[in-house]
Amino acid sequence: MTRDEVERALAELPFRLLRRLGRAITGPLALRMGKRRLIHTIMAGAEANSARIEAAIRTHEAEQRALAAGPGPAGPASAEHRVERPADLRALLEGIGVPEPRPFVPDxxxxxxxxxxxxxxxxxxxxxxxxxxxxxxxxxxxxxxxxxxxxxxxxxxxxxxxxxxxxxxxxxxxxxxxxxxxxxxxxxxxxxxxxxxxxxxxxxxxxxxxxxxxxxxxxxxxxxxxxxxxxxxxxxxxxxxxxxxxxxxxxxxxxxxxxxxxxxxxxxxxxxxxxxxxxxHQHRSVPLRAGYLHPNGKLTPLFRTVAMPPSPSQAVLHPEAKRLFTMFEEDTLYTRRSG
The missing domain is CATH 3.40.50.300 (P-loop containing nucleotide triphosphate hydrolases)
Known part of the structure; x- marks a missing residue:
């Protein structure tokens, strides 16, 4: 990869991966840097740390490919770890929009x-x-x-x-x-x-x-x-x-x-x-819909939807949301231990 390609790839990294990479290269000082300064600091030592940088970029690319691949083969092992299906999003977004005109009757x-x-x-x-x-x-x-x-x-x-x-x-x-x-x-x-x-x-x-x-x-x-x-x-x-x-x-x-x-x-x-x-009045006429909007525009339901089969563990969180929380917890623990 050319230097410009590496810099563009670093700019696309999630901040958690970029911060982890910066911590490995520059030490705890990286945890205090913003994204732009962190990229500049990493690029300053790019030649000496090319293997680390390429590994971080490959990790991000693998995550993106896994998200784009969609659900894997149906089965007990994959049911709790698949990404959201179109049916899940339809269940989350069902009913949103302008309702059909009808006479207004106050409650x-x-x-x-x-x-x-x-x-x-x-x-x-x-x-x-x-x-x-x-x-x-x-x-x-x-x-x-x-x-x-x-x-x-x-x-x-x-x-x-x-x-x-x-x-x-x-x-x-x-x-x-x-x-x-x-x-x-x-x-x-x-x-x-x-x-x-x-x-x-x-x-x-x-x-x-x-x-x-x-x-x-x-x-x-x-x-x-x-x-x-x-x-x-x-x-x-x-x-x-x-x-x-x-x-x-x-x-x-x-x-x-x-x-x-x-x-x-x-x-x-x-x-x-x-x-x-x-x-x-306790009844909510407009139900709340909980979801996570990714920077790339992808939408993940936070909770299980009626379109999903029952969970053996009675889990409430959507599997993809659970995976995101797990990644955040692991990254937080890594940062604390590294610091």
Whole structure:
């Protein structure tokens, strides 16, 4: 191999093999190097270590050939060590895509959450993708019908921008505004999208005597990603926003990962003039699919699929994922022992 070919081959090596090769050539210092510097260091001693370098390249090529070869002959010995089959990937990806159009019927928990806002504040704790946005939109419609201002807060400017676009499509751009650290569009609109810090600052100003008509007509505050209440750095912003929120406004807290929703509901009921209703829904309408995406674009299921025969060992991990974890463990142990 020419020097350029060797350098290109080194660039294609997985970092674990490259680091192992560098450790053998330069010692423990290689463990502190990035990939580019490591390749440069190995190439500096390429002539004296050509056998080691070629062995590492051959090892990588053999692994790639084994992955490309696909499953071996069927049998008990190969069943637990074969790479994933197309049927496994079909089982992993089945159902992904745009569903067939059908009339929308809200779930019972969605109706419960919207109606509960008539009586007090509401916490909605449901898995991601279950339909929290429907509750926010319907609650906004009702507040607009009563000629009240609605504020939708999120922890991130990017999420605020997304919700702004979404609400503009639903209610029309003339009725929706956005206020973030670097954006201020239609700030007098009856529906305002903003980061939680912006709302906290507005409430601070109002507490200091500054008049804000938007707060006087405030009827609904939607706090998305309300699990940030537990954040050690930013949680105080969410807490102060809730405490200073005008008593005439309803609070709608949305989250997929509140750890203690009952305690939060009890706290809200103790500091707010109206009781807080907790709506929980455990069923995940959009199932999670666990897989590992290789740098070369190949996808490996992490867990066994229904398309695979039963495992004698009752293993949960997909055989290929198990092989990857084993390789990682061996490489980690090698690094620790070598160091």
């Amino acid at each position: 019972d928990w969605q109706v419960e959450a919207v109606e509960a806002l008539e009586r007090g504040d509401v916490i909605v704790s449901v898995p991601t993708g279950s339909g929290k946005t429907y509750v926010a939109v319907e609650a906004t419609r009702r507040a607009m019908h009563e000629d009240r201002t609605v504020v939708y807060t999120s922890p991130l400017k990017a999420l605020s921008n997304t919700k702004y676009t979404e609400f503009c499509k639903i209610f029309g751009p003339e009725l929706v505004g956005i206020i973030t650290g670097d954006r201020r569009d239609n700030p007098a609109a009856p529906i305002l999208i903003m980061t939680t810090e912006i709302l906290r600052n507005l409430l601070y100003d109002a507490a200091g005597g500054e008049i804000d008509v938007r707060l006087d007509t405030l009827g609904l505050v939607i706090i998305d990603e309300s699990q940030f209440l537990a954040d050690p750095e930013r949680g105080v912003v969410w807490e102060e926003t809730i405490i200073f929120c005008p008593s005439q406004a309803r609070l709608l807290l949305l989250s997929a990962s509140i750890g203690n929703p009952q305690e939060l509901a009890a706290w809200l009921s103790s500091i707010r003039p109206t009781p807080c209703h907790l709506v929980r």
